[in-house]
Amino acid sequence: MPTKVSEYMTAKVISATADTGLREAFFLMKDEDIRHLPIIDNQGDLIGIISDRELRRPNWVDESPDIGHEYQLSDDLNVGDVMIKDVISVRTNDTLTKAISIILEHNVGAAPVLNKAGELVGMLSAIDLLQAFQDTLESQRSNKKKKSAA
Numbered sequence: 001m002p003t004k005v006s007e008y009m010t011a012k013v014i015s016a017t018a019d020t021g022l023r024e025a026f027f028l029m030k031d032e033d034i035r036h037l038p039i040i041d042n043q044g045d046l047i048g049i050i051s052d053r054e055l056r057r058p059n060w061v062d063e064s065p066d067i068g069h070e071y072q073l074s075d076d077l078n079v080g081d082v083m084i085k086d087v088i089s090v091r092t093n094d095t096l097t098k099a100i101s102i103i104l105e106h107n108v109g110a111a112p113v114l115n116k117a118g119e120l121v122g123m124l125s126a127i128d129l130l131q132a133f134q135d136t137l138e139s140q141r142s143n144k145k146k147k148s149a150a
Contacts, residue, residue, distance in 0.1 A: 005099050006092040008132045009113045009122035015040045018047065018080025025079045026055050036110040038120055039083045046112055046120045048083030053109075089114050090124055096132055099124055 015038045016025050029037050029052055039048035088106040090099040092115050103111055103124075113122035 002095040002097065003132060004092065005090050005094045005096060005113055005124055006122075008096065008128045009092070009124045010128060011122045013038065013112075013120055013122055015120065016079055017041070018078060018083065020079045022055065022077050022079060022082070025050060026052075029055070034123075036112075036123060036125070037079070038087075038112045038123070039079055040120060044119065046087055046089065046114065046118075048080070048085050049087050049112060050079050050083045051109065054082060054084075087112060091115070092121060096129065100129060103129075 014028065014032045014034055016028060018039055018041070020028075020039075025037055029035065035052045037050050038046055039050065041047050088102060088108050089112045090102055092113055094102075099111065103109075103126075110123055110125035112120055113124050115121045
């Protein structure tokens with residue numbers, strides 16, 4: 001039976017709303033040790049996402065800082081001002097193979113996971129997928145040992 005996204009997703013979802021300040025979002029991500037922050041509306045529906053990459057190297061800054069320039073985030077802008085609105089997501093019942101295809105096709109590092117009702121219930125990251133890969137390799141290795149011992 002194919003492995004489903006729900007088996008490897010991170011179920012603890014840290015999220016923010018569109019009116020969260022950029023600085024606040026940065027420290028939330030740092031404190032929670034996450035690289036992707038889903039943005040939800042007041043009903044809890046997914047409306048966007050922001051990654052640490054956007055916060056570290058903002059493409060929404062008008063001028064290019066010199067090398068070595070440290071960009072100072074402030075709460076003058078909200079995550080809603082800079083979030084990616086066309087969110088690439090996967091579903092809990094998708095196979096890992098399908099999820100990997102979606103993530104690779106869109107070149108994203110993680111994808112929010114939605115249930116059948118479209119509710120945000122998790123995140124699927126490259127780390128989660130590497131864990132699935134490692135588990136598969138260990139299972140194959142274990143099966144080979146059992147066959148050779150028989």
